[in-house]
Amino acid sequence: MTMFLDVPATGFTGNILDRADEIRRDTAGLIAMRARPDARWLVLDGLNPVVKQAEGGPPAILWAYRSDIPHDALSIFLGMGPHGPRFAAAAPSDELVADFGGKVLDARAAGSLLPAPEAAIVAQARSIIDWHQRHGFCAVCGAKTELAKAGYARQCQGCKAEHFPRVDPVVIMLAVKDGHALIGRQPRFPKRFLSALAGFVEPGESLEEAVRRELWEEAGITTKRVRYLASQPWPFPSSLMIAAFAEAEGFEVRLDEEELEEVRWVTKDEVRAALAGTGDFLAPPPMAIAHTLLKAWVDEA
Numbered sequence: 001m002t003m004f005l006d007v008p009a010t011g012f013t014g015n016i017l018d019r020a021d022e023i024r025r026d027t028a029g030l031i032a033m034r035a036r037p038d039a040r041w042l043v044l045d046g047l048n049p050v051v052k053q054a055e056g057g058p059p060a061i062l063w064a065y066r067s068d069i070p071h072d073a074l075s076i077f078l079g080m081g082p083h084g085p086r087f088a089a090a091a092p093s094d095e096l097v098a099d100f101g102g103k104v105l106d107a108r109a110a111g112s113l114l115p116a117p118e119a120a121i122v123a124q125a126r127s128i129i130d131w132h133q134r135h136g137f138c139a140v141c142g143a144k145t146e147l148a149k150a151g152y153a154r155q156c157q158g159c160k161a162e163h164f165p166r167v168d169p170v171v172i173m174l175a176v177k178d179g180h181a182l183i184g185r186q187p188r189f190p191k192r193f194l195s196a197l198a199g200f201v202e203p204g205e206s207l208e209e210a211v212r213r214e215l216w217e218e219a220g221i222t223t224k225r226v227r228y229l230a231s232q233p234w235p236f237p238s239s240l241m242i243a244a245f246a247e248a249e250g251f252e253v254r255l256d257e258e259e260l261e262e263v264r265w266v267t268k269d270e271v272r273a274a275l276a277g278t279g280d281f282l283a284p285p286p287m288a289i290a291h292t293l294l295k296a297w298v299d300e301a
Helices: 027-035 094-100 107-113 116-134 207-219 268-275 289-299
Strands: 040-045 048-053 059-061 074-081 084-090 145-148 153-156 168-177 180-185 197-200 223-234 239-248 262-267
Touching: 027 084, 040 116, 048 094, 048 107, 048 116, 059 116, 074 116, 084 116, 107 116, 116 223, 168 207, 168 223, 168 289, 180 197, 180 207, 180 289, 197 207, 207 223, 207 239, 223 289, 239 289, 262 268, 268 289
Parallel strands: 040 084, 168 239
Antiparallel strands: 040 048, 048 059, 074 084, 145 153, 168 180, 168 197, 180 262, 223 239
């Protein structure tokens, strides 16, 4: 019998747009979409979204008209929404702020302040536009590249190589043993803030191998079985966080002090208190997948 996982929702997920891959190479169709009266643009100013906010209400994306977007702005197709085509553009926010009461919202704050589907759209737009801004030249021959496939590729103007937006996989995990979980703090974290350990997946290794390697390298913990929990796009600039639990073989820790300043084995009661804001350490915020990991662990029977 096929088994399906009940995967929890995480921050920056819930995008309701149809990304409509079949029309990305349809140049005429895309021009027609841009001209539609219901076409709208998410504006990113310095990679931060422009939003609107009614007095006393939550923020929401300020969907701009085509006439509000500079003709030479970097613009990409996001997908088809229930109210028409949706695009994103890297552009100044001055006119939207002056004429429509918009304001620039920090992209990290968007994960917790915007409705989940809109935060997910911001993650999509930010990652792709940031990639375009970093990849103006071909990695094969060094010639200039130009936007292609409605924003989902760049094509070299020299050797004609195609380049596609990259996603960097990152494992984030809790080593668990006998009712305890291992959490830690990087030197750059605020004092008292503790979170799940994490690291980039390296070439030539599976996710499970990356989990085991990172726990060994950072904390000297050897682990056995690895269990997947959930994933999260993290658009800073374009990571995919993959959350997991790993069964630890022992409690003894050997700390990599360049990576971590502190690690601690904690109980479920300690984590519950931290998630409620009453513990002796600070837990990750709800938008972070580390929060999802900790909550899933304490909620397990």
